[in-house]
Amino acid sequence: MKEKRIREITNRLPKNKxxxxxxxxTGYKPCGISEFCDGCPQYQTRGLRILIIKLAALGDxxxxxxxxxxxxxxxPQSHITWMTDAAALPLLKGNPLIDKLCIMDAEGIxxxxxxxxxxxxxxxxxxxxxxxxxxxxxxxxxxxxxxxAGTLGIANQSSLYSLQLGLHDELKYKLNExxxxxxxxxxxxxxxxxxxxxxxxxxxxxxxxANFAKKNNLKKRICVGINTGCGGAFETKKWTAQGFVDFCRxxxxxxxxxxxxxxxxxxxxFNKSIMEQCGDILIDTGCDNPLEIFLGxxxxxxxxxxxxxxxAHIALALKKQTIIFFGPxxxxxxxxxxxxxxxxVNFPCAPCYLxxxxxxxxxxxxxxxxxxxxxxxxxxxxxxxxRS
Numbered sequence: 001m002k003e004k005r006i007r008e009i010t011n012r013l014p015k016n017k018x019x020x021x022x023x024x025x026t027g028y029k030p031c032g033i034s035e036f037c038d039g040c041p042q043y044q045t046r047g048l049r050i051l052i053i054k055l056a057a058l059g060d061x062x063x064x065x066x067x068x069x070x071x072x073x074x075x076p077q078s079h080i081t082w083m084t085d086a087a088a089l090p091l092l093k094g095n096p097l098i099d100k101l102c103i104m105d106a107e108g109i110x111x112x113x114x115x116x117x118x119x120x121x122x123x124x125x126x127x128x129x130x131x132x133x134x135x136x137x138x139x140x141x142x143x144x145x146x147x148x149a150g151t152l153g154i155a156n157q158s159s160l161y162s163l164q165l166g167l168h169d170e171l172k173y174k175l176n177e178x179x180x181x182x183x184x185x186x187x188x189x190x191x192x193x194x195x196x197x198x199x200x201x202x203x204x205x206x207x208x209x210a211n212f213a214k215k216n217n218l219k220k221r222i223c224v225g226i227n228t229g230c231g232g233a234f235e236t237k238k239w240t241a242q243g244f245v246d247f248c249r250x251x252x253x254x255x256x257x258x259x260x261x262x263x264x265x266x267x268x269x270f271n272k273s274i275m276e277q278c279g280d281i282l283i284d285t286g287c288d289n290p291l292e293i294f295l296g297x298x299x300x301x302x303x304x305x306x307x308x309x310x311x312a313h314i315a316l317a318l319k320k321q322t323i324i325f326f327g328p329x330x331x332x333x334x335x336x337x338x339x340x341x342x343x344x345v346n347f348p349c350a351p352c353y354l355x356x357x358x359x360x361x362x363x364x365x366x367x368x369x370x371x372x373x374x375x376x377x378x379x380x381x382x383x384x385x386x387r388s
Contacts, residue, residue, distance in 0.1 A: 012036045019043055023079065023099075047077030051112065051136060053122040053129050053143075054084060055104050057233070058291075059310040061088040062317055063335075064123055066181050066195035067188060068097035074190060075119075083112055083132065090292040091314075094200035104128070112136060121188050125152055125166075143187050159187040172330065173351050179335040196337060197317035205296030213300055216283050218258055222380050224251065225301035225320075226282075227262040227311035228270055236328040236357045237307040239364050241270060245277045246369035247305070251376065252281035260301060262311060263287045264294075303379050305372060307364075308334060316340070321379035323372060327363035328352050341375045343367070 017038045024031040024042070034040035050071060054064045061084060071078060081100040082092060092101055102108035113135040120138035122129055122145065130146045133155075144163070147153030154163050162183050165172045178186075185192035201209075213219055228244055230237035251259055261282045263271045268287040275284055285297050295314060298304060304315035304322050308329045315322040322340035324331075330351050331342045347363035357363075 012038060047079060048075045048119065049115075049117045050075065050078050050080045051115075051117045051120040051138065052080065052082045053120070053124050053133060054082070055124050055126065055129055056085050056088070058088055058091060059231070059308075059313040060123075060180070062091045062197060062199065062310070062313045063180055064184060065092070065095065065198040065317070067121070067184055067190070068095070068198055069195040070185055070188070070190040070192065072097055073193075081112065081115070081117070083108060087291070090202070090290070090295060091199060094202065095198055096200070097198060104132075122155070123184050123187065142189060156187075156189065158189050162187050176330070177332055180333045181335055183333075194337070197313070199295070199314070199317040201295055201299055201318075202292055205292050205299070207296075208293050209296035209300050212285070212297065216258070218283075218300055222257045222302045222383065223260060223300055224257050224376060224380075225260045225262050225298055225304040225306075225311075225315070227304060227306035227309065228274065229262070229264045229267045229311060230307040230309045232266060234328060234353065234355055236352075236354055236362065237309065237364065238270075239307060239325065239367055241273050241277075243364075243367055243369050243372075244274050247372050248274070248278045248282060250369060250373040252278075254377075257380070258283060260285050260297070262294075262297065262304075262306075264289075302383055303376055305376060321383060323375045323379065325364075325367055325372065326351070327367070328354060328357070340379065343371055343375060 013036065019025055019037040022043050024033050033042050054061050068080065071080065079099045080097060081102060082098050083102045083104055084092060086103050092098060102112055109132060112132065117136065117138040119140045120133065120136050122133040122143035125144050130144060133145050141155040143155055143159055145153055145155040154160055165176060182192050226244065226248065248259060251257060259282050261271055261274060261284050265287055271287055275282060289297060298311065298314050299318055301320055304311065304320050306312040306315065306324055308324055308326050312322055312324045316336060316339060319339060322336060323343065324334060324340065325343040327345045327347065328351050331344045334342065336342060345363045345367050347366065349359065350363045
């Protein structure tokens with residue numbers, strides 16, 4: 001009986017009837033949809049195989065996610081693989097438009113370099129990404145690649161403007177009016193129609209957020225997140241501790257909002273100083289939260305105040321009203337999607353993208369707390385008007 005059944009099964013699964021290209025095929029376990037490939041009514045080809053390489057600068061990884069919707073509009077029948085650094089995984093895990101997520105390690109490099117794609121997109125300028133891009137087997141490559149001289153070059157003419165932005169300060173700082181999203185869509189040769197960020201909150205992050213809200217009696221009033229961090233690359237983006245303190249005191253006088261202090265490991269002492277000056281007008285969310293949990297905390301906020309940093313992009317992705325202040329970086333490259341305001345500190349030498357600044361005062365020293373306060377009040381009124 002067993003031998004008969006074995007023959008029945010194996011005869012239904014000859015090599016030429018196994019749907020290796022089916023979206024549901026894994027190869028190491030049943031798909032859970034049909035017992036056999038042959039005649040399955042839910043067979044769906046993976047379609048065009050697409051690779052995206054965007055590794056680092058976590059805010060940039062997140063604001064690259066709109067490209068997914070753009071690709072799906074043009075290539076609805078497609079299978080998208082995204083190569084990124086391990087640090088960015090919480091920003092991309094669970095994304096419904098990413099079919100395969102690979103980490104830029106030995107295993108991930110081996111998998112991607114031995115796979116075949118119809119279209120490969122590289123938005124990363126680092127040598128390690130360029131080297132991987134060179135090794136990828138793809139019929140069509142767009143984005144950054146090694147030049148014949150072994151330096152940063154481009155794979156397609158439509159990526160030239162993005163390269164030029166990095167070669168000429170006046171073009172990037174003063175003349176360019178394209179957002180980051182518009183620029184990468186141009187590199188990918190896709191039309192940009194306002195495609196938005198895509199992000200998913202994990203179950204663990206949602207549960208943490210719910211417990212935090214319950215513990216601190218949140219959600220009865222508007223919740224304002226105040227992010228003091230700016231990432232490690234450009235410390236010049238950081239606002240002053242006194243600026244944050246003055247802003248928090250202005251908000252506390254109104255007495256109609258909960259104020260959450262946000263920050264990462266680099267802001268531990270900085271936030272401690274702010275808490276010492278502000279006392280119980282602030283709720284300290286801590287500086288040791290993993291990125292996954294940090295997403296959950298920001299999800300509790302109705303309004304987020306931040307420098308041009310990862311927290312600002314998370315807030316925008318989560319559809320929060322977002323106030324972003326700019327000094328050494330380019331405000332025109334950030335799209336707030338009508339969900340916030342950009343406060344630009346006009347300074348003779350800004351923007352500059354310098355990691356350190358010798359000038360005193362610095363541009364961010366001149367950011368007035370009153371400007372930030374007024375912008376936040378406008379967004380609060382916007383929320384109240386639209387909620388009623």
